[in-house]
Each structure stands twice: as C-alpha cells, then as structure tokens.
Amino acid sequence: EPEVTQTPSHQVTQMGQEVILRCVPISNHLYFYWYRQILGQKVEFLVSFYNNEISEKSEIFDDQFSVERPDGSNFTLKIRSTKLEDSAMYFCARGWGPQGYEQYFGPGTRLTVT
C-alpha cells in the first residue's frame, strides 16, 4: 500500500511555543487528513484537506491550528501556541480511492508539551 511518512517521530516543546508537524506523501495525493490521539483515548479527527483547501474541520481545530501544503508536496500541521493538553500522537492520513474515502495513516508524531 502507498504510505505517508511523518516527521519528526517525536517532538518535545515548551508550552507556548509553535510546532510544525510534517506529513510527506510518497506520491501526489489530493486528500489529506490530520487526527490526534491523546494517550489512552480515542483517535480524534482534526481536519481534512482537499486540493489545497480545508474541506472539513472539527471543533478541536480552532484558531491555534493551521494546515498548509507549502511546496505542493509536504503537508503540515502548525500549532501556534502549544498547551499542555496538546500533548498527543498526531496522525496524518492520505485519502485513496475515487473520492478519497479510504484513508491510509502515517506512523504518527508524538508531541510532548512541557
């Protein structure tokens, strides 16, 4: 299966700092997603991105979050001012199939906010 990779695998940051998490698809895809999973809790949808625009977002995805695809390849999630409760695994997924409904997840980035 075609996959995505994510960098870094682990990011430690101080509260209030900005972080950028990266998702690198193997080849060109139009559909991308970000999810997060706080330790021991459910996987939560954050945002979907289609053709370089946000198509859907959850209540979690507030003004502190942003996504972009700056160079047409890498897909990034930015958290402007991190809080302790942002500590989680962040998963990028790419869509597959005619409408991108099948989603293939990357290995995740573990974000630790201290």
Add this chain to the structure above:
Amino acid sequence: DAKTTQPPSMDCAEGRAANLPCNHSTISGNEYVYWYRQIHSQGPQYIIHGLKNNETNEMASLIITEDRKSSTLILPHATLRDTAVYYCIVRVEVRTFTFGKGTMLLVSP
C-alpha cells in the same frame, strides 16, 4: 453518523478464525461500514469497507446482515500480529472518521 456497538475485548487462538461483531442498528441506507485497526499506538490501518454486499480482500472478509443492522469482520487465520484494537465505523461518504473505543483482539499462541 450511526452509532456502533462493539465488545470491548475478544480472545482468539492463533491460526483460528477471529470473528469480530459490530452492531449498527440505526444505520441508514447511504451509510457505509468501515473497519480499521490500530496496533499498539501505530496509525490506524484500513482493513475493509462495504455498503450492502459481503466483501473480501487479502486481509479480511466483511459480512453484513441483510437488514444491515450488524456486521462481522472475519480474519480467517489469525496470527499474533493481528493483536490490535479493531474499530467498526459507520458513516456516509464524507471524509471524516469518528473512532470509538473498538474491540481489543488478543491473539494468543
């Protein structure tokens, strides 16, 4: 999206078939059934999905009842590497998934 109910945990012996049930009694006509799994904090892995008909791929089979109110994911010959949390998700064709608590499948030797 329709709500799903799955048992919190199941056990299966290695080499045997693992049958994971999912109830979705409020499913509507245009909602698909998706199955994903998550192995120990890795990213969720797509397994299979279907609408009305039974489906089979290289990983598993999906059996959907005629009234579509429940489904079963079948791993025909479970291995130790199939130990994971299995999620049954029912949704319309939008691109967001809502993951529940799933079923923790433990495959033992």
